[in-house]
Amino acid sequence: MKVDGIPYRTIWPAADDPGVVEIIDQRHLPHRFVIERLASVNEVAIAIREMHVRGAGLIGATAGWGMYLAAREAADVAGLRAFGDQLKATRPTAVNLAWAVDRQLAVLEPIVGQQARVEAARELAMTIADEDAECCRRLGQHGLELIREIAARKGGKPVNVLTHCNAGWLAFVDHGSATGPIYAAFEAGIPIHVWVDETRPRNQGARLTAWELGQHGVPHTIIADNTGGHLMQHGLVDLVIVGADRVTYTGFAANKIGTYLKALAAADNGVPFYVALPSSTFDWTMQDGIREIPIEQRGNEEVKYMDGVTADGRIEEVLVTPPGSPAANYGFDVTPPRLITGLITERGIIRPADEKTILAAFPEKRS
Amino acid sequence: MKVDGIPYRTIWPAADDPGVVEIIDQRHLPHRFVIERLASVNEVAIAIREMHVRGAGLIGATAGWGMYLAAREAADVAGLRAFGDQLKATRPTAVNLAWAVDRQLAVLEPIVGQQARVEAARELAMTIADEDAECCRRLGQHGLELIREIAARKGGKPVNVLTHCNAGWLAFVDHGSATGPIYAAFEAGIPIHVWVDETRPRNQGARLTAWELGQHGVPHTIIADNTGGHLMQHGLVDLVIVGADRVTYTGFAANKIGTYLKALAAADNGVPFYVALPSSTFDWTMQDGIREIPIEQRGNEEVKYMDGVTADGRIEEVLVTPPGSPAANYGFDVTPPRLITGLITERGIIRPADEKTILAAFPEKRS
Numbered sequence: 001m002k003v004d005g006i007p008y009r010t011i012w013p014a015a016d017d018p019g020v021v022e023i024i025d026q027r028h029l030p031h032r033f034v035i036e037r038l039a040s041v042n043e044v045a046i047a048i049r050e051m052h053v054r055g056a057g058l059i060g061a062t063a064g065w066g067m068y069l070a071a072r073e074a075a076d077v078a079g080l081r082a083f084g085d086q087l088k089a090t091r092p093t094a095v096n097l098a099w100a101v102d103r104q105l106a107v108l109e110p111i112v113g114q115q116a117r118v119e120a121a122r123e124l125a126m127t128i129a130d131e132d133a134e135c136c137r138r139l140g141q142h143g144l145e146l147i148r149e150i151a152a153r154k155g156g157k158p159v160n161v162l163t164h165c166n167a168g169w170l171a172f173v174d175h176g177s178a179t180g181p182i183y184a185a186f187e188a189g190i191p192i193h194v195w196v197d198e199t200r201p202r203n204q205g206a207r208l209t210a211w212e213l214g215q216h217g218v219p220h221t222i223i224a225d226n227t228g229g230h231l232m233q234h235g236l237v238d239l240v241i242v243g244a245d246r247v248t249y250t251g252f253a254a255n256k257i258g259t260y261l262k263a264l265a266a267a268d269n270g271v272p273f274y275v276a277l278p279s280s281t282f283d284w285t286m287q288d289g290i291r292e293i294p295i296e297q298r299g300n301e302e303v304k305y306m307d308g309v310t311a312d313g314r315i316e317e318v319l320v321t322p323p324g325s326p327a328a329n330y331g332f333d334v335t336p337p338r339l340i341t342g343l344i345t346e347r348g349i350i351r352p353a354d355e356k357t358i359l360a361a362f363p364e365k366r367s
Numbered sequence: 368m369k370v371d372g373i374p375y376r377t378i379w380p381a382a383d384d385p386g387v388v389e390i391i392d393q394r395h396l397p398h399r400f401v402i403e404r405l406a407s408v409n410e411v412a413i414a415i416r417e418m419h420v421r422g423a424g425l426i427g428a429t430a431g432w433g434m435y436l437a438a439r440e441a442a443d444v445a446g447l448r449a450f451g452d453q454l455k456a457t458r459p460t461a462v463n464l465a466w467a468v469d470r471q472l473a474v475l476e477p478i479v480g481q482q483a484r485v486e487a488a489r490e491l492a493m494t495i496a497d498e499d500a501e502c503c504r505r506l507g508q509h510g511l512e513l514i515r516e517i518a519a520r521k522g523g524k525p526v527n528v529l530t531h532c533n534a535g536w537l538a539f540v541d542h543g544s545a546t547g548p549i550y551a552a553f554e555a556g557i558p559i560h561v562w563v564d565e566t567r568p569r570n571q572g573a574r575l576t577a578w579e580l581g582q583h584g585v586p587h588t589i590i591a592d593n594t595g596g597h598l599m600q601h602g603l604v605d606l607v608i609v610g611a612d613r614v615t616y617t618g619f620a621a622n623k624i625g626t627y628l629k630a631l632a633a634a635d636n637g638v639p640f641y642v643a644l645p646s647s648t649f650d651w652t653m654q655d656g657i658r659e660i661p662i663e664q665r666g667n668e669e670v671k672y673m674d675g676v677t678a679d680g681r682i683e684e685v686l687v688t689p690p691g692s693p694a695a696n697y698g699f700d701v702t703p704p705r706l707i708t709g710l711i712t713e714r715g716i717i718r719p720a721d722e723k724t725i726l727a728a729f730p731e732k733r734s
Contacts, residue, residue, distance in 0.1 A: 030689035196692075198670065200567060200591040203687060206670075210692040222670055222694040224567040226592050226625025230700035233627070233657055258593025260600070264631040290600055303565065303573075303589055306673045308685030316683050318675030320570060322397035325563075325577040327589040333597035 001169045001176075001183060003033060003215045009174050010058050011065060011129060013122070019072060021065045025052045026170060030211035031309050041070045041083045048097070049090040055171025056245070056281065057132040060096030063087050064128035067104035071121035077109050080117070093296075096280060100128055129173045135278040136175035138346040143181025143241065143276060144188060146349070150238045151190045158191040158219070160238045162228055165199045165256035166208035167243020167276065177276040178243040179212070181344065186218050194220040195231060199256060201302040201329060225258050229265040240266050240273045241344070247275060247282050249365065251337030251353035252289020257330050263339035275335075275353070276344040282358070284365050289334040300327035368536045368543075368550060370400060370582045376541050377425050378432060378496060380489070386439060388432045392419045393537060397578035398676050408437045408450045415464070416457040422538025423612070423648065424499040427463030430454050431495035434471035438488035444476050447484070460663070463647065467495055496540045502645040503542035505713040510548025510608065510643060511555060513716070517605045518557045525558040525586070527605045529595055532566045532623035533575035534610020534643065544643040545610040546579070548711065553585050561587040562598060566623060568669040568696060592625050596632040607633050607640045608711070614642060614649050616732065618704030618720035619656020624697050630706035642702075642720070643711040649725070651732050656701045663698040670694035 001008065003024075014020035014037060021044070025036040036052060038044050044066035047053055053062050070083035084101040091097055107124055111117045150159045167178035175183055185192045194213055199205035206222050213220040223231070231237050240262055246254040253259070253275045266273035286292045304327050307317040321327060342351030343358070350357045359366050368375065370391075381387035381404060388411070392403040403419060405411050411433035414420055420429050437450035451468040458464055474491055478484045517526045534545035542550055552559045561580055566572035573589050580587040590598070598604050607629055613621040620626070620642045633640035653659045671694050674684040688694060709718030710725070717724050726733050 030692075031686075198567070198688075200565070200593055206688045206692075211689045214689050214692050220692065222688055222692050224592070224624065224670055224696070226567055226623075226628065226700075227695070227697050229627040229631065230624060230662065230697050233700070256593075257591065257597060260596040261593065261628040261632055264596065264635055265628055268631055295597065303591055306675060306685065306687055308673060308687040310683055310685055316677055316685050318673065318677055318683050318685060319398075320673055320675040321565075321573045321589055322578045322581050325397075325573075325581050325587065325589050328594070329591070330594050330597050333593075333600070 001174060001212060001216045009129070009133065010053065010170055011061050011173060013065070019069070021069065023047060023053055023062065024170070026054060026208065027052055030207050031315065038069070041066055041073055041086060044069060045086055045090050048087070055166070056094065056096045057136070057172030057278065058170070059091065059094045060100040061129040061132050061173045063097045063100035064104060064125040067101060067108070068118070068121040068125040071108060071114070071117045075114055080108060081105065099280070103128065132172050132278070133174035135346045136169070136172050136177060136180045139177060139276055139278065139344050140175050140180025140184040142348050143274070143344040144184035146239065146272070146274065147181055147185040147190055147192065148188070154238070156191065158193040159185065160193050160195060160236055162195040162197070162231070162237045162240045162262065163209060164197040164205065164242045164259050164262055166204040168209050168212045170208050170212050171243070177278060178241045179209070180276060181241060182218060183216065186216070192218065194218060195228065195237060196220050196222045197225045197228065197258070197262070198222055199258065200225055204256070228262050232265050232269040232271050237271050240271060241276055244275050244277045244281050245332060246293060247277055247343065248286040248289045248293070249282060249284050249358050250287050250289070250355045251340060251358060252293070253335045253340060254289060254293045254332045255335065257333050260333040260335045263335040267339050272341040273339060274342050274344050275340055279345050279347065279362060282362070282365070290336065293334055295333070296331040298329040298331050300329050303327035303329050368541060368579060368583045376496070376500065377420065377537055378428050378540060380432070386436070388436065390414060390420055390429065391537070393421060393575065394419055397574050398682060405436070408433055408440055408453060411436060412453055412457050415454070422533070423461065423463045424503070424539030424645065425537070426458065426461045427467040428496040428499050428540050430464045430467035431471060431492040434468060434475070435485070435488040435492040438475060438481070438484045442481060447475060448472065466647070470495065499539050499645070500541035502713045503536070503539050503544055503547045506544060506643055506645065506711050507542050507547025507551040509715050510641070510711040511551035513606065513639070513641065514548055514552040514557055514559065515555070518552070521605070523558065525560040526552070527560050527562060527603055529562040529564070529598070529604045529607045529629065530576060531564040531572065531609045531626050531629055533571040535576050535579045537575050537579050538610070544645060545608045546576070547643060548608060549585060550583065553583070559585065561585060562595065562604060563587050563589045564592045564595065564625070564629070565589055566625065567592055571623070595629050599632050599636040599638050604638050607638060608643055611642050611644045611648050612699060613660060614644055614710065615653040615656045615660070616649060616651050616725050617654050617656070617722045618707060618710070618725060619660070620702045620707060621656060621660045621699045622702065624700050627700040627702045630702040634706050639708040640706060641709050641711050642707055646712050646714065646729060649729070649732070657703065660701055662700070665696040665698050667694035667696050670696050
């Protein structure tokens with residue numbers, strides 16, 4: 001998608017140096033647009049661990065490119081495996097990370113000769129990134145049809161989509177999951193406007209989703225997370241699209257904390273509520289999402305402190321609570337399938353979102 | 368309630384000067400506890416307009432004390448009326464403000480002689496404040512019974528109450544509405560813990576509710592507004608108590624934006640959801656709260672900027688969104704009676720909250 005009029009991905013090989021991979025260092029958004037050059041496996045590991053990059057799709061792609069740099073650095077397969085372990089350890093719960101490393105190792109281990117491994121690793125890193133972008137593009141095309149139907153009913157008035165957190169192109173290689181249908185509709189000339197939940201406590205909506213929509217030119221408005229119910233009561237939301245961190249094969253969707261509240265409001269007001277996901281986000285083993293999906297508790301400083309830009313342009317962190325008050329920080333919640341109108345995947349829209357329909361769309365996963 | 372171990376109200380006549388009224392200047396909370404001395408009607412008007420004081424009950428009490436200072440300053444009834452108009456204009460939509468001014472004028476206008484008016488105004492200002500405190504104390508006692516029942520079922524484990532925004536003693540003269548039952552339970556020795564919604568965008572929960580609970584010694588935890596649904600899904604909330612800005616006689620409750628989302632989550636998880644209010648908060652004319660109650664839209668800078676304390680102790684405001692992104696700021700939402708378990712008032716608990724039960728509790732309002 002575009003930044004200041006120029007198309008970007010979130011990760012790409014540097015044009016001027018085969019030993020360098022470039023990323024958008026997302027820690028500085030929305031205040032500064034910083035491109036970082038990664039020239040070693042170690043630098044890639046830091047970028048993943050310190051969240052210069054984040055989001056399942058992008059973490060996978062970054063690991064893929066990390067293994068390309070590993071192939072350049074490692075004289076033998078043992079060295080390559082050690083680098084793979086180093087990358088996997090950066091964010092142990094990110095399934096796409098281990099998946100991308102293992103996929104590279106499976107291809108590279110049988111190859112004799114470092115130069116041949118480097119070439120194969122480069123090709124596979126590009127393939128992993130391309131597949132991620134293509135997957136989001138395809139789910140965007142399926143979601144576009146939902147938006148087109150609503151637009152036809154509204155006769156030229158903008159379609160109002162509400163989204164939560166950042167399931168945008170910044171979380172993938174391009175297009176994004178929740179934003180895939182939005183960008184597709186925008187490109188198709190459908191009038192669209194996005195309500196962006198600021199998404200406390202880490203503010204990924206206000207920081208990242210608002211930034212990427214703004215850079216691409218998509219009309220949007222940032223709102224406090226508290227606002228969506230009121231908007232839905234007054235007919236100001238036509239459609240909710242959110243991403244997901246994990247969706248069980250029975251249709252329970254774990255996503256950023258607060259998603260469940262929006263699903264309740266959507267159900268209460270007859271607003272369609274969709275979860276957009278590449279199929280790699282499905283969990284084919286868990287049945288009861290609310291009871292089984294572990295919910296990460298993060299540091300309370302994310303609730304107690306906020307950072308931003310001062311009037312004179314400095315980045316400053318401020319305490320916004322009484323210093324002595326405890327705070328809790330649950331990262332995710334789980335929305336049950338009864339509140340989900342459908343799932344938007346690269347294979348099409350699964351509706352309703354239940355065990356039967358999900359396994360019908362992915363018959364190879366029956367077992 | 369207590370601040371640093373010492374009992375306070377939010378407003379009181381200065382002990383050392385009959386021409387001075389003292390308030391807690393709430394703009395500085397939670398970072399600094401500042402007592403402000405108000406020595407003229409003009410200073411009272413500034414304190415109301417600039418939100419040194421806020422909350423329906425406290426605004427009414429402040430207007431009552433403002434009219435006492437007006438009686439000291441105005442030689443005749445015409446001057447008194449002009450001061451009354453000045454006070455009413457500070458926050459035109461605050462019904463308690465006009466109510467307190469008019470109540471003072473009704474008593475003072477027939478009185479001949481300035482000194483007699485000053486004495487009467489002082490007595491009535493004290494009465495208005497005392498009535499507000501007593502009203503919250505009584506509704507707190509009614510709400511205490513709800514908490515006592517839950518505590519009995521939990522056999523010594525803390526009762527977890529979730530609240531939104533600040534309907535605490537800082538919004539009234541003492542005790543508070545939503546916090547009335549909480550303080551009553553705490554004083555009664557019932558183990559209690561409060562989940563405090565931070566309440567974006569103005570953060571009244573994180574700033575004010577957390578501060579007042581902490582100062583009084585009530586165990587509490589600040590959470591992002593997104594969190595309540597997850598907590599309820601996992602049995603971590605026994606009871607929700609919120610305040611209200613306006614409750615129609617048909618049971619629709621307008622309260623801080625986001626209240627409706629918590630009511631939905633409570634209903635979905637079988638958690639009792641109560642609205643605590645002094646009966647002055649009832650609107651005896653409106654029928655359909657969602658369609659009729661006007662919802663204030665405030666400046667978008669409340670969404671885009673946050674202020675707090677830097678590491679070196681300065682108060683600083685920071686921009687937390689992309690500078691070019693629009694933001695919207697709706698102040699309130701409306702929760703329909705079907706989602707409200709009951710209303711906690713000074714006359715007792717009204718359950719269910721509908722036209723019939725509300726008018727049965729307030730038969731004098733039938734007309």
